[in-house]
Amino acid sequence: MMNAMKTRWKARIYHYLTLKRRIMIIFLFSSLIPFVSIVLISYFTIYSILTNKIQNGIQSNLKQVELSLENSINNLNHVSQQFAVGGSVGNKLSEMLSAEEPFERAKTLSDLKEELGLITFTNPSIGLAMYYFVNDRHYELENTGVKDSFAPEKLPLLAQYSQISYYGPHVSNNRFDNQYVLSAMRKVDLPNLDGVYIYMETGFKLTQNILNNDAVGGSASHVFVDNDGRIAYSDAPDSFQIGTKFPHFDQAKSSGTEQGFYWFKETSNQGWSIVSLTSKADYNREMNRWFVQIGLFSLLFLGMSLLLGWLLWKMVYRPLRGFHREIEQMADSRIGSPAARTHIPEFDLLVRRFQQMKHQIWELFREVEAKEKRRADLEVEKLLYQINPHFLMNSLDTVRWIAVMNGQEEIDRLVSSLNKLLHYNLGKLGQTSTIQEEIDAVKQYLILQQIRYDFQFDVHIHVDQEVLDVPIPRFILQPLVENALYHGLDDDGYIQVDVRQSDQIEISIRDNGAGIPEDKIEALLSAEVGNRSAGMGIGMSYVNRIIGMHYGGRAKLELSSRLGEGTTIKLSLPNEGGADHD
Numbered sequence: 126m127m128n129a130m131k132t133r134w135k136a137r138i139y140h141y142l143t144l145k146r147r148i149m150i151i152f153l154f155s156s157l158i159p160f161v162s163i164v165l166i167s168y169f170t171i172y173s174i175l176t177n178k179i180q181n182g183i184q185s186n187l188k189q190v191e192l193s194l195e196n197s198i199n200n201l202n203h204v205s206q207q208f209a210v211g212g213s214v215g216n217k218l219s220e221m222l223s224a225e226e227p228f229e230r231a232k233t234l235s236d237l238k239e240e241l242g243l244i245t246f247t248n249p250s251i252g253l254a255m256y257y258f259v260n261d262r263h264y265e266l267e268n269t270g271v272k273d274s275f276a277p278e279k280l281p282l283l284a285q286y287s288q289i290s291y292y293g294p295h296v297s298n299n300r301f302d303n304q305y306v307l308s309a310m311r312k313v314d315l316p317n318l319d320g321v322y323i324y325m326e327t328g329f330k331l332t333q334n335i336l337n338n339d340a341v342g343g344s345a346s347h348v349f350v351d352n353d354g355r356i357a358y359s360d361a362p363d364s365f366q367i368g369t370k371f372p373h374f375d376q377a378k379s380s381g382t383e384q385g386f387y388w389f390k391e392t393s394n395q396g397w398s399i400v401s402l403t404s405k406a407d408y409n410r411e412m413n414r415w416f417v418q419i420g421l422f423s424l425l426f427l428g429m430s431l432l433l434g435w436l437l438w439k440m441v442y443r444p445l446r447g448f449h450r451e452i453e454q455m456a457d458s459r460i461g462s463p464a465a466r467t468h469i470p471e472f473d474l475l476v477r478r479f480q481q482m483k484h485q486i487w488e489l490f491r492e493v494e495a496k497e498k499r500r501a502d503l504e505v506e507k508l509l510y511q512i513n514p515h516f517l518m519n520s521l522d523t524v525r526w527i528a529v530m531n532g533q534e535e536i537d538r539l540v541s542s543l544n545k546l547l548h549y550n551l552g553k554l555g556q557t558s559t560i561q562e563e564i565d566a567v568k569q570y571l572i573l574q575q576i577r578y579d580f581q582f583d584v585h586i587h588v589d590q591e592v593l594d595v596p597i598p599r600f601i602l603q604p605l606v607e608n609a610l611y612h613g614l615d616d617d618g619y620i621q622v623d624v625r626q627s628d629q630i631e632i633s634i635r636d637n638g639a640g641i642p643e644d645k646i647e648a649l650l651s652a653e654v655g656n657r658s659a660g661m662g663i664g665m666s667y668v669n670r671i672i673g674m675h676y677g678g679r680a681k682l683e684l685s686s687r688l689g690e691g692t693t694i695k696l697s698l699p700n701e702g703g704a705d706h707d
Contacts, residue, residue, distance in 0.1 A: 156430040164419055172412055179408065180380070183345075183389045187401050191391040194307065197327045198291055198395060200250055201309040205289065207244060208254070208323040209313050218256065218266075218313070241268055252306060252328035253299045256313070259320040270300030277310055277324060281357040281367065283349060284397045288312050291397070294349060294358045297326055304328075345403050346386075350374060352396040361386070361402055371400065444475075535576065542572040558599035560592050560624060567602050567622070574610055582618040592626045596701060598675045601668045602632070605694050608649070608665055609636035612692060632696040640688040650684065665694075672698065 208218075221233040245251050245268050255267035257277065264271060280292035293307035306326045313321040346360035354374035359365045364384045372383050380389045387408045392398040525544065528536035546569045549562065564586060571584050602622075609620045614636055621635040641649070649665045665684070672680040679699045686692040 156433075157427070160423070160426055164423065168416070168419065171415060176412075180389070183401055183403065184379075184391070187389055187391045187399060191393055191399050194399065195393045195395065197250060197307055198309070198393075200248065201291070201307065201325055201327060202289060202311075204244060204248055204251055204254075205309055205311040205323050205325050208241075208256075208325070209288075209311055218315075237266060241266060250328055252297060252302065252326040254323070254325045257310065257322045257324045259322060264324070272298050272300050274298075277322075280308065281349075282351060283307070283357050284352050284395050291395075292357075299326065345401050345407075348388075348400040348402060350390075350398040350400060357397075365402070371398075374398075539573065539576050542569040542576075545569045546573065557596045560588065560595050560597055560630070563597060563599065563602045564588055564593075564622075564624070566600075567606055570603050570606065571620075578610075581616055582614055582620065584620050584622070586622045588624040589626050592624055592630055592700075595630060597630070597698060598671050601671060601696075602634075604664055604668050605632075605634050605696065608694065609634055609638065609692065612636075612638050612641050612686075614638040626700065628700075630698040630700050632698070634694045634696075635691060637691040640690060641684075641686040641692055642688065643686075646684050646686060650682065668696070672696070 218237060221230055221237055241254065245254055253267065253269055253271065255264045255271065257264045264275070275298045277292075280295050283291045283293055285291070289309055289311040291307065291309050294305040295308070297304055297306045298308075306328070308324065308326040310322045310324045313323055315321055347358075348356055348360065348365050348371065349358040350371045351357050354370050356365055356367050356369055356371055359367050364386065365371065373381055378390070380387070382388070382405070385405055386402045387405060388400050388402050390398050390400045525537055525540040528534075528540060546566060549566045549569075568586070575582070575584075606620065606622070614620070615638070618637055621633075623631075623633045623635075625631050650669050665682070669682050672682060676699055681695075681697045683695045683697075684692065685695075
């Protein structure tokens with residue numbers, strides 16, 4: 126079944142792959158493979174270059190932003206320390222709150238405001254600054270107006286330590302400023318008062334600087350992540366919500382893809398992180414532009430290749446049509462027709478050579494016809510002088526009856542077997558026989574050999590009944606049995622012949638003789654002429670050649686032997702059923 130399917134597919138492919146299609150396919154492959162290889166190498170090279178360029182640009186700018194933010198937070202930390210107890214401003218706050226005289230209290234308050242103004246003036250990166258009293262939720266000493274909605278507990282927490290908390294980015298609580306800022310709130314430890322904090326904002330325009338430093342050229346979004354991996358601020362709240370855990374935070378990855386974004390992360394020394402988000406469309410814009418250009422160029426190249434392939438096919442097909450006409454004229458026995466012209470020197474030369482070959486072939490045809498006529502005459506003449514096989518067999522019958530009349534049973538048995546064997550070998554004109562007839566001929570042959578030799582040997586023959594009428598080439602079993610007799614068989618020897626049916630006809634001939642040396646096995650199978658001392662001298666090489674001629678590669682002859690133990694011959698033939706035979 127599988128072989129039949131393979132044959133059908135091969136036939137379909139053969140009819141589909143005309144010369145025109147083969148030329149086009151070969152030309153396209155020879156043209157496109159180098160081009161595609163160059164395109165792929167260029168694509169991966171440029172992809173790597175552009176990817177490294179974009180990633181390095183994003184990481185570099187993100188690092189600069191992270192350093193700027195970290196410096197701003199450090200500055201908040203440094204300035205807030207001056208407002209706490211132990212700092213210059215914090216000490217004045219403690220004196221003011223502990224002063225009992227109104228004048229002393231007013232003077233200390235004036236000095237405190239002057240000190241606050243000096244600090245904020247000398248630190249331009251500081252925006253809103255004030256003291257916040259948590260217990261009664263009011264503030265004092267603010268350096269500018271404060272929005273009514275001020276509520277520190279609602280601010281996005283970025284990082285938190287024992288004495289200070291950092292928030293942001295968030296909209297400034299400065300009444301006159303709506304920019305995004307970072308802020309810090311540090312606890313102030315006063316001797317007689319609890320719940321006092323210093324609240325301070327940066328004047329750093331965070332979001333604008335990040336967008337101006339965008340390395341991709343699109344609109345990047347940003348996410349701030351606190352020490353625990355929670356999102357404190359997000360430019361893309363639909364995909365990365367504030368208060369949720371940032372994906373892959375615990376894997377210490379610095380970049381990746383998530384929900385249609387490429388993300389890149391920088392972590393500060395204070396533990397918080399800033400993440401840049403770039404959509405895949407923006408990230409791949411430059412690479413896609415290059416890919417489109419390569420695609421258009423590839424289409425142009427493909428069109429040119431198809432055009433050149435078509436021209437090449439025309440150049441080849443036209444001369445082939447001339448060859449086709451020459452072949453048709455040769456089939457019509459038109460020897461003297463003029464040669465076709467292709468106008469291509471190489472093909473015109475081939476046409477002239479074909480004309481010469483055509484004349485030579487017809488000359489050879491005439492010679493073969495003449496030789497066949499002479500050969501037929503010789504065969505008739507040879508038959509006139511050939512001994513009639515029936516005359517020989519009739520003579521042997523006469524000898525047999527004389528032996529019977531004289532009581533010579535051994536001679537009677539010998540002549541009878543010889544007569545049957547000669548009748549099978551000389552009287553059958555066809556080239557095929559059946560397994561039944563081959564087995565009968567082998568039995569007669571073994572009778573003659575048992576009479577001839579001075580030692581006794583046993584013969585066991587088993588044949589499956591269903592294979593008796595299967596046609597096989599005639600005279601292929603006797604040479605195999607001869608091999609068993611002529612390679613060391615002696616007294617107490619035996620020959621076992623088995624013919625069985627499986628997927629094929631399996632014939633095996635075993636003996637317990639002396640065996641055959643390894644170096645002689647190949648010679649027996651490949652020799653042009655068999656062992657002349659072996660009966661009719663045809664040998665196993667004849668069997669090997671006859672099954673090859675009759676069955677092709679479907680039949681197999683194998684020989685295995687061990688010295689001192691015997692030889693086994695296995696012959697596998699295809700089962701051709703009960704076909705007619707001569």
